[in-house]
Amino acid sequence: MKDVYLLSGFLGSGKTSLLAHIIEQFKAEGIKPAVIMNELGKLAFDSRAVDNEVPLKEMLEGCICCTGSEKMEAQLQMLLEGEDFDVLLIETTGAAHPVEAMDAVLSPLFANKLNMKGIITVADCKRWLDRDNMTPQTRMLFLEQIKHAHLIVANKIDLLTEEETLTVTMQIQALNDVAPIIQTSNSKLPIKLLKNMEATFHDKEVHEAAIGKQLTLSSRLHTFQEGLHQEEFEEWVRSLPDTVYRMKGYVPLKGHKNPFLFQYAYGMVQWLPEYMKMPPQIVIIGEQVDKLEIIGSGRND
Numbered sequence: 001m002k003d004v005y006l007l008s009g010f011l012g013s014g015k016t017s018l019l020a021h022i023i024e025q026f027k028a029e030g031i032k033p034a035v036i037m038n039e040l041g042k043l044a045f046d047s048r049a050v051d052n053e054v055p056l057k058e059m060l061e062g063c064i065c066c067t068g069s070e071k072m073e074a075q076l077q078m079l080l081e082g083e084d085f086d087v088l089l090i091e092t093t094g095a096a097h098p099v100e101a102m103d104a105v106l107s108p109l110f111a112n113k114l115n116m117k118g119i120i121t122v123a124d125c126k127r128w129l130d131r132d133n134m135t136p137q138t139r140m141l142f143l144e145q146i147k148h149a150h151l152i153v154a155n156k157i158d159l160l161t162e163e164e165t166l167t168v169t170m171q172i173q174a175l176n177d178v179a180p181i182i183q184t185s186n187s188k189l190p191i192k193l194l195k196n197m198e199a200t201f202h203d204k205e206v207h208e209a210a211i212g213k214q215l216t217l218s219s220r221l222h223t224f225q226e227g228l229h230q231e232e233f234e235e236w237v238r239s240l241p242d243t244v245y246r247m248k249g250y251v252p253l254k255g256h257k258n259p260f261l262f263q264y265a266y267g268m269v270q271w272l273p274e275y276m277k278m279p280p281q282i283v284i285i286g287e288q289v290d291k292l293e294i295i296g297s298g299r300n301d
């Protein structure tokens with residue numbers, strides 16, 4: 001399994017600086033990183049931050065959350081098949097919503113190969129102080145990127161007074177009291193903090209994880225043991241709390257040879273027949289997904 005980290009944060013907040021700093025530290029430890037950079041526009045300006053030894057894929061046409069997961073799947077496939085690496089760092093555009101970005105990366109096709117460790121959000125502290133002057137949409141995205149983070153880098157504190165730094169840290173903590181907040185200049189984050197991150201639950205870990213572990217956004221991989229009735233499955237989907245944001249994968253349906261491709265977003269269910277026998281697994285993305293009772297399992301796993 002290769003660990004995956006998603007770097008989120010506003011335009012100019014310090015994501016590329018963070019990426020460069022993380023790469024340097026991983027390499028010093030003998031860990032091989034690979035990078036996917038999602039830039040808006042066609043010029044891969046920031047890729048200069050990544051040296052030639054590090055496998056790099058760029059997604060220059062639009063934001064990963066809008067172009068959909070197929071492009072991301074293609075990049076992941078190419079990296080997994082063609083490159084030798086231990087960890088994957090994905091820098092999202094400043095405009096990416098964290099749930100959509102995580103959704104694009106978490107493909108059931110790679111569920112057994114990639115382990116989503118979580119979202120690191122770089123928050124521009126100077127900009128935070130000025131957030132009341134943002135448009136409502138921009139402000140909302142800024143807050144969502146912080147709310148869903150598993151680790152928050154409160155960056156650019158060199159531009160703040162001590163008192164301002166304290167105020168900003170407390171305000172950010174009030175928005176997300178689960179993620180650790182690290183104050184930095186130039187995104188100088190020690191990588192030892194990444195190692196404790198864990199945003200993915202596999203079936204067998206659900207019970208342990210549920211004890212005393214609180215998470216914002218997380219994902220869960222579930223394997224079905226038997227075929228299900230479509231109507232019962234859809235009834236179960238409707239019964240789920242609205243903190244389940246996305247689901248996708250292959251669901252074995254009674255009376256059909258191959259599991260169906262299943263997608264769920266914004267309360268809508270979509271089914272597509274699959275011509276190959278894909279593994280009967282779904283990925284669930286949301287809050288507290290470890291606590292969900294999943295249809296067909298007969299118990300909470």
Ligand SMILES: Nc1nc2c(ncn2[C@@H]2O[C@H](COP(=O)(O)OP(=O)(O)OP(=O)(O)O)[C@@H](O)[C@H]2O)c(=O)[nH]1
Pocket residue numbers: 009010011012013014015016017018046093094155156157158159184185186187
């Ligand atoms: N003063 C100050 N400047 C910083 C800090 N961190 C980053 N910068 C500067 O802010 C600018 C943007 O930094 P990047 O690391 O490129 O930020 P980014 O989030 O990748 O930016 P985009 O790719 O444009 O979204 C650069 O000019 C950095 O040198 C910091 O802690 N303090």
